[in-house]
Amino acid sequence: MRLAIEIVAIYSLYITGVTIILKRYGKKDTLPMIVAAGAIPVLVVVSFFEAIFLMVFRSAPRVRPCPEGLDVAEMIVERHRQEMFGGETQHPKFAFEWARVYALTLERETKTVKNFARSFLPVA
Amino acid sequence: MIDNIGGWLQHNLIVFIAVILLPIKFTIVRLCRDQEAESVAVLAVPEDLCYVSLGLIAGDMINGAGAFHRHYAPSTHASIDLVIVVGLNLFVAVFVHRLSQICTAQFKLWRAAQKAMNADKDSKQGELALPNESDNLQLLMNRHFLLFCIGYAFQFTAVLLWLNWVAKIIAEP
Numbered sequence: 001m002r003l004a005i006e007i008v009a010i011y012s013l014y015i016t017g018v019t020i021i022l023k024r025y026g027k028k029d030t031l032p033m034i035v036a037a038g039a040i041p042v043l044v045v046v047s048f049f050e051a052i053f054l055m056v057f058r059s060a061p062r063v064r065p066c067p068e069g070l071d072v073a074e075m076i077v078e079r080h081r082q083e084m085f086g087g088e089t090q091h092p093k094f095a096f097e098w099a100r101v102y103a104l105t106l107e108r109e110t111k112t113v114k115n116f117a118r119s120f121l122p123v124a
Numbered sequence: 125m126i127d128n129i130g131g132w133l134q135h136n137l138i139v140f141i142a143v144i145l146l147p148i149k150f151t152i153v154r155l156c157r158d159q160e161a162e163s164v165a166v167l168a169v170p171e172d173l174c175y176v177s178l179g180l181i182a183g184d185m186i187n188g189a190g191a192f193h194r195h196y197a198p199s200t201h202a203s204i205d206l207v208i209v210v211g212l213n214l215f216v217a218v219f220v221h222r223l224s225q226i227c228t229a230q231f232k233l234w235r236a237a238q239k240a241m242n243a244d245k246d247s248k249q250g251e252l253a254l255p256n257e258s259d260n261l262q263l264l265m266n267r268h269f270l271l272f273c274i275g276y277a278f279q280f281t282a283v284l285l286w287l288n289w290v291a292k293i294i295a296e297p
Contacts, residue, residue, distance in 0.1 A: 003288060010284040013146060014277055017166045020150065021231070024162055027238050033269065040273040041281075073240075073260035080243075081236035094267070 011041065063098075063105045071095035141176060141287075167231065170279035171224055174217040177283075177290045181213055184294065191294045216286045220279050227275035234268035237261055 018037040022030050074092035082089060146169060153165045184190035185206055192209065196202040241261045 006284060006288055006291075009141075010280050013169065014280050016147075016150070017169055017276065018273060020166050021163060024159065025235055025238075027242055037269075037273045040270065041277045044274060044277065067256055067260055067263065069255040069257065070260045070263070073257060073264055076240050077233060077237045077261070077264055080239045081232055084236055084239065085232050094264075 014041070063102045065102050066095055066098040070098070141173065146172075163231065167224060167228055167276075170220050170276070170283045171217065173283045173287060174213065174220050177287050178210070178213045178217065180290060180294060181209060185210075191296055195293050195296060213286070213290075216282060220282055223275050223279045223282070227272055227279065230268045230272040230275060234265060234272055237265035237268055241265060 015034075015038055019034050022034055022037070026033060071092075074095055078090060078092055081087075149165060149169075149172075153162050181192065184192045187193070192206055193202065196205040199205050241258065
């Protein structure tokens with residue numbers, strides 16, 4: 001009971017913090033984002049168990065192809081960050097990593113298909 | 125009734141901090157109308173809680189009849205136990221600070237992505253405009269905000285677990 005009360009108290013602090021941040025700096029869709037931010041701690045716990053489930057029952061998660069122009073958009077965001085807050089340029093890697101993981105997934109799938117085909121068709 | 129509420133809050137230290145101390149901090153920063161300091165104050169809350177707990181432990185250690193002295197009284201090396209408790213608190217503070225650095229970086233990137241979304245587009249660009257620009261910026265904005273929230277929530281979780289343990293010892297009869 002005591003721990004439950006404490007979790008509620010700390011969770012309310014988290015919600016207060018995120019609400020202040022969104023009210024002060026959010027440009028649009030403030031209310032839906034507050035609701036989404038409130039659900040994130042629950043989603044993190046659910047995602048943890050989902051990840052375990054996927055690890056047990058499936059070999060690897062499906063990866064969508066990286067959207068075109070994401071690397072350029074990242075550079076634009078980085079430029080704005082530097083203008084607003086200063087500091088050294090940090091080279092964003094999200095788009096690069098996404099494309100790399102997608103390429104690896106394709107390679108793995110190709111290998112699986114090749115092995116499958118080889119078991120049926122004679123190799124020239 | 126006030127006495128009852130006061131007594132209950134004394135025995136529920138975390139609730140006391142959440143209900144009394146931190147709203148006062150938010151109100152004071154708000155009253156000062158310092159917009160940039162507001163985000164710093166809000167992002168520093170979990171770290172503040174670490175130092176509140178360190179203050180509680182240090183204050184209790186100075187008092188010979190304090191809760192931590194009583195808790196470790198049966199131990200043959202009580203003073204080493206107390207030093208370990210302070211060391212653990214410092215470890216939690218370092219962990220929370222590292223998370224706070226990541227969280228602040230994501231917060232800045234989220235604000236930069238918002239600014240990029242709302243920046244005026246050059247109509248002369250025509251076909252040279254970037255592909256899927258607004259979709260990509262929206263994706264990056266959501267990603268940075270999500271990572272910020274996860275980092276912030278993890279900081280609070282670490283602090284909650286630590287404060288829960290400290291509060292339990294302090295509330296021991």
